[in-house]
Amino acid sequence: MTKYALEADHLSFDGIAHGFFGREGGVSPAPFDSLNVSTKQGDSADNVNQNLTLIAKELGVKPSQMGLLKQVHSINVVQFNGKADWDSRPEGDGIVSNIPGTAIGIQTADCGPVLFCDSENKVIGACHAGWKGAVGGIVHRTLDAMEELGANRHKIHAVLGPCIHPENYEVGDEFKQNVLKDWPELESHFPYPPGAVKPHFDLPGTIMHQLESAHLHTAVNLNICTYANNATYFSHRKATHLGTKTGRQLSAIAIF
Template sequence: MMPEAVTTEKLKQQAIAHGFFGRTGGHSNSPFDSLNISFAVGDDPKAVNQNLDDIATQIGVSPANLCLVKQTHSTMVISVTAASPRNDRIEADGMVTATKGLALGIQTADCGPVLFADPKNQIIGGCHAGWKGAVGGIVGNTIEAMVQLGAERQHIIAILGPSIRVESYEVGEKFKADVRAQHAHTAPYFKLPSNAKAPHFDLPHCIMDQLESANIADISDLELCTYQNSDKFFSHRKATHLAEKTGRQLSVISLL
């Protein structure tokens, strides 16, 4: 069985290799079944490596050219010209490249994976946007890093992949107060869905607003919820609610 991914016509039409991979089509056993790409959750490293190799192969690059970073919920973005060793990654939450044959991989399990491409100038990017990174500016930093490489905003396409939706993202009053105290602009993202007893955070709304304000060519949201579709995607929050372990999925983009 091959890894399963969601793709978009917008990037396909521009001949940009990409895929928002889920949890199916891999080698990991329960509870990481089956396409877990994280070494940090207790899965068999051999299975994780095989999953990563299969994803790279399906995208069309050598497994040695799959670029991964050590994600820390920061706003750091790096420009890459080669992949780091899988066991010795650079700390960052975003990557950009103009190097053909590399694939940029962003791991998530509820946070927002955003893939970027400037097909005209052949520059791509990807970032991991949890609430902290999104509020802090990881989206804008990734776009700016692409521009530094020669991308033009009027040609950049951005896609938000599978991520937790507001209905499933309860955060509570203290979280709301703490975040709003430091980031007043986040007020519109705290909502009270029907039947909710505590505030929820609308992460996709926050990310899409960041993309909107960046004045790029085209933005879209796959509108897929990791929590509500935990049979297809890993959801850390769903697993926590069930007192279970879970894996991480990979969103990938490449210039072939």
């Protein structure tokens, strides 16, 4: 059990550790308080590395065995080789592993973090699904990569962690038109919440649609909005509206 992370029953298996970490439990000062895992907004590399080390310890792995990515809103997936270099990360937005004693993680601050495991075949995965990745197919790419390592799709459990919900994700007409031009099937994922003049985007609904269409063993949404729970989770959009900076949280899974 991790001390500072939300855990999902659907990922709780022998030989698997995981956590959807939030703001609590780290060393970073305001406005990155406190378990920030990114230097992009101005927090120091020393603070971030200390926070990542704390997370690795919580998961029960060595820091040198926790694989992370340089996330670029792509649909690229990386196979973790078991040796982490946090200063020189591979580019991608999905990561998979079947190496015992390793962890993999992705950082978010409104985008959707998805953790995967096939506990029987000992394969784990994680992906960062912002709107580009969600509509572009990062979920299916990550599942394909897990299968390449020996996972059985019908035995994979997937959990979507805290991310921004549609009531707080106004996108406007141009955004909607650009998405529907290539993905017309997403029309239903552009709701107008009560009082809204412009369309909003249902990011978790889009991600869950992909998970559910993949015929996995289990696909679960923790149903937590980062924007509405900014005291617990970092939210880039909330910070922007408040005129401040924010950090990034890590969602991670380990295999033993």
